[in-house]
Amino acid sequence: MEAQKIDMFLMSYGKFFHPSILPFIRERLIDSDDSKFMQIQTLNLKDPTTMLIVSLVGGQLGIDRFMMGETGLGVAKLLTCGGLGIWTIVDWFMVMDRTKELNAEMLKQALM
Amino acid sequence: MTQRAFYRFMALATVAGCLWILFSLFTAKGGAAVNTTVCPIKLTTGWPCTSCGGTRSLMHILNGDWLEALVTNLVGYIYFLLLVLMPAWLIWDIYSGKSSMHTAWIRTELFIRKPPVWMIGILLLLANWIWNISKDV
Numbered sequence: 001m002e003a004q005k006i007d008m009f010l011m012s013y014g015k016f017f018h019p020s021i022l023p024f025i026r027e028r029l030i031d032s033d034d035s036k037f038m039q040i041q042t043l044n045l046k047d048p049t050t051m052l053i054v055s056l057v058g059g060q061l062g063i064d065r066f067m068m069g070e071t072g073l074g075v076a077k078l079l080t081c082g083g084l085g086i087w088t089i090v091d092w093f094m095v096m097d098r099t100k101e102l103n104a105e106m107l108k109q110a111l112m
Numbered sequence: 113m114t115q116r117a118f119y120r121f122m123a124l125a126t127v128a129g130c131l132w133i134l135f136s137l138f139t140a141k142g143g144a145a146v147n148t149t150v151c152p153i154k155l156t157t158g159w160p161c162t163s164c165g166g167t168r169s170l171m172h173i174l175n176g177d178w179l180e181a182l183v184t185n186l187v188g189y190i191y192f193l194l195l196v197l198m199p200a201w202l203i204w205d206i207y208s209g210k211s212s213m214h215t216a217w218i219r220t221e222l223f224i225r226k227p228p229v230w231m232i233g234i235l236l237l238l239a240n241w242i243w244n245i246s247k248d249v
Contacts, residue, residue: 060151060152060153060161061153061161061162070113071221071224071225072217072220072221072224073113075224076125078162078163078237079163079166079187079190080129080163080166081150081151081152081153081161081163081164081166082151082152083125083128084128084132084150084151085150085151085152085155088152
């Protein structure tokens with residue numbers, strides 16, 4: 001893949017991933033085919049900051065988990081008053097990291 | 113979620129749930145659970161969420177008062193089912209080395225993601241929520 005395209009992607013989506021894995025993402029993108037670029041552009045990557053806001057507002061109803069595609073955990077959170085409120089608070093601190101992990105997994109699958 | 117993380121989470125959730133039920137049983141007055149509100153929505157807005165009253169409903173079931181449980185919150189029945197099922201299933205999977213719970217979890221997630229299923233689920237939850245607010249659980 002062209003370096004210019006990679007730079008553009010990392011500039012736009014760099015904050016969606018853990019800083020520590022950015023060099024690996026760059027390497028994988030360099031090695032991958034140009035046709036993959038369109039594919040990774042259409043990926044439904046989640047913004048960690050948006051997810052934090054969602055978690056703060058609707059975390060008690062499990063909306064953050066539903067958005068991350070973890071339907072079962074979303075239902076569990078919804079039916080337990082957000083894990084008696086404790087799970088909701090724990091998620092406020094974990095949701096950004098979890099979103100970045102899921103984004104990395106999604107990108108990894110797309111580049112396979 | 114990896115299989116290992118799933119079982120760790122389920123074990124933690126089961127222990128936490130059982131501890132909460134034990135706490136509710138010990139603090140219960142006259143067989144009925146005390147209204148110990150921990151729900152962030154109720155604490156901030158004063159309005160109950162769709163699951164508020166679930167513990168009290170479960171306490172009614174444990175006391176054999178199934179009708180009162182129905183009036184308090186339907187979620188209590190789900191709690192009761194999970195209370196009976198989860199510990200036994202978890203122990204069975206750990207001892208037999210199988211991952212039947214994880215497989216069932218993935219299948220259930222896929223089932224819930226079907227549009228007719230989640231639409232009906234949301235409607236039921238909203239109806240239960242409105243009922244909860246009207247009862248002021």
